[in-house]
Amino acid sequence: MPAHRLPAFAALLCCLPLTLAAADRITGQPFATRSEVHAPHAMAATSHPLATQIALDIMKAGGSAVDAAIAANAALGLMEPTGNGIGGDLFAIVWDPATRKLHGYDGSGRSPRALTMDEFRRRGLTEIPSHGPLPVTVPGTVDGWFALHERFGRLPMADNLAPTIRYARNGHPVHEVVAYYWDRSVPRLSRWPGFSAQFTIDGRAPRNGETWKNPNLADTLQKIADGGRDAFYKGDIARTIGDYFAANDGFLSYDDLAAHTGNWVEPVSTSYRGVDVWELPPSGQGIAALQILNLLExxxxxxxxxGSPEHVHLFVEAKKLAFADRARWYADPEFHPAPVARLISKDYARERGALISMDTALREVQPGTPAQLDEGDTIYMTTADASGMMVSLIQSNYRGMGSGMAPPGLGFILQDRGEQFVLKDGHPNSYAPGKRPFHTIIPAFATKDGEPWLSFGVMGGAMQPQGHAQIIINMIDFGMNLQEAGDAPRIHHDGSTEPAGQNVLMTDGGRIELESGFPYETVRGLMRRGHRVQFADGPYGGYQAIMKNPQGGWTGASESRKDGQAAGY
Structure with missing residues (x-):
């Protein structure tokens, strides 16, 4: 988050008495930048106000929460291309009131089949570049839309895409945080063919409040609305993508797109103080949140x-242990199945938790051996409708605006998710053709006594499982409401061994980045335990949430650090 967009309450919090960290200076209660939002019929929470309004309009017209989620996600691809778009991947968890169960969808794409490990070696590369043609994988978002719509949609897909098509043709004002990140992306990505022509105004990013149009994206979405899923994966769009990469030193082909399919998956859970918290299994990193909660329980x-030294210390130590397993075990399960049941079990947490000391920070953490003991930038949004359906959906181009590769006339950028592969033989996340990379984007859900309670997410790379765990802890342990839980200052630990890139081992304990609002007493207490503590402006993620009220209706909350909005009717 840019410094100028740090929430006003952060500056206020830094001046509070030590006993009131994360609390209002007058009442002493947990601080919120705004009230929770309540509505009797439906609710939407996204990172852009116009996308939230589109979701509500869809549900008012008879659409389901899934229809609303698809419509809002399409809008965010236009309005917030700094974090997502149809060139990226999608994951979702849906509570279906008809079956009274959760359904998970893994809409991640695979690496090009013509690109081999030998090709990277031939180019002298030890890690996959962050931009350009080489990190591009098959985009899974459009497939995810249609898979979700087939099961849970009520309106025609054309109706869901129509609002974004109109905004793409007629224009919309760019919002402040989006404009900031767009401006940062242009210098990095303008070298790649098609980017400047389709994503700048005379070579620069659109400014805050300036009208932005994307008629190419409108045309692409209209083709999808008219021709369905195959219009994207087997029609002219796929041929344009294949030809573009063939002409620009790339490997993604028409055949790669035509062969793509996502997967319905079973969400997995752990119980934290009587609340069941649900995530999707690898190749995503969701179960790291469950491991953190098990270790802290x-x-x-x-x-x-x-905000006490003990609270932050214990959280960081649990994160280190969970992330050591994340680096070792989370990968495409078709290539490297993870022992998920063992990793999220209470017995395993007790064994690993014995490594935590209340007085000393862990400097180096080896992964556990659960297989031997028993048998992986973004938008997040959520919707809920009058029938009781709830959708937790996350979607991303991966790094900012993605690879920079923008095929001519299509109006979107392909993701660079393949950067997450490791160019090392034998590693669970080593590169292979037709393989899904380790994924950071994760939706979350929570139930109480088998009833839906909370649809939520905190986007932002490795912050995501840390953020998921902090939201649950803030609400359950510290009694915060839905908005307060997101506004509370956040903890971000960096430096753990990663499942991707060069896979450098953590040997120095990493570093803690604390958002404004933690007292210096806590900083000193952490340093005495051997932690390195530093300040950072923006790695704290973006939160949206909807809670089902026992007495009926919905409560929504939205991230104060972004442009978003929670609203209902």
């Missing part, structure tokens, strides 16, 4: 207090 965090 034995501790009375409430008695330590939010």
């Amino acid at each position: 034995p501790y009375d965090l409430r008695s330590y207090g939010f």
Whole structure:
């Protein structure tokens, strides 16, 4: 998050008495930048106000929460291309009131089949570049839309895409945070064919409040609305993509697109103080949140207090242990199945939790051996409709605006998710043709006594499982409401061994980045335990959430660090 967009409450919090960290200076209660939003019929929470309004309009017209999620996601691809678009991947969890169960969808794409490990070696590369043609994988978003729509949609797909097509043709004002990140992306990505012509105004990013149009994207979405899923994966769009990469030193082909399919998957869960928290299994990193919660459950965090040295220390140590397993076990399950049941079990957490000391920070953490003991930038949004259906959906181009590769006339950029592969033989996440890379984007859900309670997410790379765990802890242990849980200052630990890139081992304990609002007493207490603590402006993610109220209706919350909005009717 840019410094000028840090929420006003952050500056206020840094001046509070030590006993009131993350609390209002007058009441002493947890601080919120705005009230929770309540509505009797339906709710939407996205990172852009216009996308939220589109979702509500769709549900008012008789659409389901899934229809609304698709419509809002399409709008975000136009309005927030700094984080997502139809050149990226999609994951979702849906609560279906008809079957009274959760359904998960893994809409991630695979690497080009013509690109081999030998090709990277021939080019002298030890890691996959962050931009350009080489990190591009098959985009899975459009497939995800149609898979979700086939099961849970009520309106025609053309109706869901129509609002974005209109905005793409007629224009919309660019919002402040989007404009900031767009401006940062242009210098990096303008070298790639098609980017400047389709994503700049005379070579620069659109400014805050300036009208932006994308008629090429309108044409692409109209083809999808008219021709369905295959219009994207087997029609002219796929041929244009294939020809573009063939002409620009790339490997993604028409055949790669034509062969793509996503997967319905079973969400997995752990119980945290009586609340069941749900994530999707690898190749995503969702179960890291479950591992963190399992490791923290034995501790009375409430008695330590939010923002105390003990609270932050225990959270960071649990994160280190979970992320050591993340680096070792999370990968495409078709190539490297992870022992998920063991990783998220309470017994395994007790064994790993023995490594945590209340007085000393772990500097180096080896992964556990669960297989031997028993048998992986973004938008997040959520919707809920009058029938009780809830959708937790996350979608991304991966790094900012993606690879920079923008095929002519299509109006979108292909993702660079393949950067997450490791160019090392024998690693679970080593590159292979037709393989899904390790994925950072994860939706979350929580139930109480088998009933839906919370659809939520915190986007932002490795912050995501850390953010998921912090939202649950803030609500359950520290008694915060839905908005307060997102507004509370966040903890971000960096430096763990990663499942991707060069896979450098953590040997120095990493570093803690604390958002404004933690007292210096906590910083000193962490340093005494051996932690390195530093300040950072923006790695704290973006939060949206909808809660089902026991007495009926919905409560929504939205991220104060972004442009978003929660609204209902």
